[in-house]
Amino acid sequence: AELEAHFEATLAHKDRVEPRDWMPERYRRTLVRQIAQHAHSEIIGMQPEGNWISRAPSLRRKAILLAKVQDEAGHGLYLYSATETLGVTRTELTERLVSGAQKYSSIFNYPTLSYADVGTIGWLVDGAAICNQVPLCRTSFGPYGRAMIRICKEESFHQRQGYELLMTMMRGTDEQRAMVQESVDRFWWPSLMMFGPPDDASPNTAQSMAWGIKTHTNDELRQRFVDMTVPQAEALGVTLPDPELAWNEERAAHDFGEIDWDEFWRVVGGDGPCNAQRVAHRKKAWDDGAWVREAATAFARKQEQQQEAA
Amino acid sequence: AELEAHFEATLAHKDRVEPRDWMPERYRRTLVRQIAQHAHSEIIGMQPEGNWISRAPSLRRKAILLAKVQDEAGHGLYLYSATETLGVTRTELTERLVSGAQKYSSIFNYPTLSYADVGTIGWLVDGAAICNQVPLCRTSFGPYGRAMIRICKEESFHQRQGYELLMTMMRGTDEQRAMVQESVDRFWWPSLMMFGPPDDASPNTAQSMAWGIKTHTNDELRQRFVDMTVPQAEALGVTLPDPELAWNEERAAHDFGEIDWDEFWRVVGGDGPCNAQRVAHRKKAWDDGAWVREAATAFARKQEQQQEAA
């Protein structure tokens, strides 16, 4: 009880909980699940963009894209490290991912169908991720918050790069402009879905907010994203595919149309365009790499034995 | 001895030896090796052309190419059937092929590097094969001779198709004409090598001719091929890459330059551009198909058992 009081006090002061501190088991479990899911999202998120590395239409864009996908692997690495401070290894978590027991951000269950998608993912998907993640920099669990600070910095950079790619394409040929518009048409609604179900259908939000793992509701963040994005779309010269999208003077915010929650739940439930493909890809990489990881372990053991013998 | 006399008489009368007839063990072994090598050549020969099925530049050409490669599988099938009459199964022979114990025509160890190669293989490679094979229609072993009759008919058809593709390309753009010339430059010498080493370096020829398995020497057939091909090259409008190539009035035949026998022996010896690739491809297909062949065998066994039980 004393420990619990100290934990509550830490949260109340907006101080950080550190791995060595006592924490309630449910807090720990919720954290592991959330951070793991976030780590998985980074790793699965390598695939839709990675799909275009080989086809990047300029060497400069190829370098930018490869570096970005590499950054995502790095983000995964920090985040798995954060879960390791909570006593769960990367191997365990990867196995939960490839067995389908743990989820990742549903946005990555949409396919990338043109090079413009690389830009759109940077602009809209990373943009939405940043809206979700910036508040997490102040999250109650220290290692997670610190990982998020670094990640958010890099994500902002990626977002600007994505937007810049779209901007460049809009200055190109008619076909390129059409590519950008088509890509935005496909990704707009799924991006809005990234904030999760509406607040009235999001049962865990209250507890997560009390624990300081979450700091804003889904709908608040979604609104912030829409308001931020509309002027960017105008600057870019694309139309967002929502006839109901309009500035509401009264609310000082944009109204927007109804999200297709049926599609949302289908994708979350595993029937999205790419769920099976994404998990199969990750599982294959993991399985194909087993002999290498075993070799590394065996080699390290031999090295240790030699050192002990010496 | 009586059997042997009968066998010799059959050969002397240019009659056919049939599977049920007695034959000397060395004749049988030589035949198996020769027919198997021929069968393997058809099967391995599917790969260089098969390499372009997915990239055929018109649907008509795609259909022609796919049908041609399919015919090669068919030729392989007849020829393996001929070896089966000599008591050697297709499975045994395939295993000798993928283990590297048996060879196939070295020409298929050259890569196909443009769509023109599909035409050049038809024209030069099938052309050379026909020169080699037409005499085999009268070979002493019945099933082999009959298979060759059917094969030669189809090969002539393929040769005409190949030549027609090149002719069409020569009527196309400058790039297409350059593609044809480049392809002919690469395949000319390897095609001449298809007739095997010069007669003075071909120790088995005499015995094979005595047995009626072979009816002309390597150099005779090579000369016939050159003489046949030169006017076709002219009609096509390509230059054969041999500055020494010239009509010799006295011999009433074309003189031609020295073949690079060093390259020939390297390729025969396994170090050609594609030897490793071709065998690995075949081995992978064979290994990947093992579970299917096992399933078919298991299913057939179950069917038999049910019929017996009924």
Place this chain on the structure above:
Amino acid sequence: PSVLAGYCLMLGDDALVASERISEWCSRAPDLEEDIALANIALDLLGQARLLLARAAAADPSVVPALPGDSPVPDEDRLAFFRDDQQFRNVRLAELPGGDFAEIITRILLLATWRLALFERLTRSSDAVLAAVAAKGVKELTYHRDFAGRWFLTLAQGTDESRRRVIAALGELMPYWAELTETHPVEAAAAAAGAGVDPADVADEVDGVLGQVLSVSGVERPETAPRAGIQGRTGRDGVHTEALSRMLAETQSVARAHPRGRW
């Protein structure tokens, strides 16, 4: 595009793209007999595709991509080689990247079962060309379905491994089944015009045939939900998997490098 052209593109692209995937097996099949049989099926489908693409081009020349004025490339090739993936109208089932032999057999079974039932009705199309294409196709598709059905049974009843694989393949492919069987607006319009067939009209027959193959094979029909599209759009609307543009990058490479080429 006109309804007839749009409808012919759907049926033509199904055949073209499936043919491409099946022909990837050339020189890679478990044995020579299957190598030859798969090539036959690929050739039949390629033939159907050529007739259907030509019909689409004739029905509405605006669907044919423009090329430099002096290009001799015929319409069927313009449609096959000069459209982007988003202009293809095939179902996603046709384009999925290749799996093992159980996968290609199961895929042919599904595609041929549906297409055969459809083509049988399409022989009565008000469009004489479509009716003729269908009449020719019925014989071919009967063979495809029988070949695939026989192998499905063989694998299902063969070894534990083959059974495991064929059941896995069915589980992976069935989520794409609805794309064939649900009526697309273009199909509805083509059916209304008497030129096409509404897949709803053959649904029972198709389900019956498939059910019979599964039942003989002792395989249960998997309870999979349909694979979602994007805002309701799937292959027939030009919204494909990541595999199609990758496939087209390869298949179109030579043709596109020579837009004025003669082949």
Place this chain on the structure above:
Amino acid sequence: PSVLAGYCLMLGDDALVASERISEWCSRAPDLEEDIALANIALDLLGQARLLLARAAAADPSVVPALPGDSPVPDEDRLAFFRDDQQFRNVRLAELPGGDFAEIITRILLLATWRLALFERLTRSSDAVLAAVAAKGVKELTYHRDFAGRWFLTLAQGTDESRRRVIAALGELMPYWAELTETHPVEAAAAAAGAGVDPADVADEVDGVLGQVLSVSGVERPETAPRAGIQGRTGRDGVHTEALSRMLAETQSVARAHPRGRW
């Protein structure tokens, strides 16, 4: 092309094509650390390629493919995306289709060992740009070689399976080694001009380094004959394996679909 341009294309294409093969590992490596390391190596090589292709274009503009007059595509991209495989001058070792992790490690070991020794001398090139590219590259290649060397050792001494695989990889790749180490006429001319380095001059050093890695790993150098070319022509002469045109069909597809594109 001028000797300097031809020489830069050789070194640039080696880097570009190897980078492409290495980047195929992205999201597929055995663990995240290797995924990141391989991406790093691919990025370094891509950077080297860009500088070398740009140098080739500047040294001899005639090597740069022509595009429509108003095309904004820069020289490095014209060279990367608008040349056919026969215009590429890389060694075949760089372009071989991907194998397993042992294969990519062994390939990086071979390429980096050779290239590092070469680049160390190339820092004294009479061409200031080449000298600068080499100076930057030396640091990168040292890391590549060390990374690959460490993994080669780990796999050779790890498990039976890893040892078997790495020895198999070495056996498959060594036949292509001679293409790097034998002097090509363009290399000889570039060396004579003071701009390039004759591979013969680094042969002993390269062999020594490679021998040391093998010896520490307890792996014998396989006695493989060099892989033949065609009439003596190999990668440096534009005679490649079947894999290169297939790879380029994919890598060039988007760029070629938009010859006037801005990216």
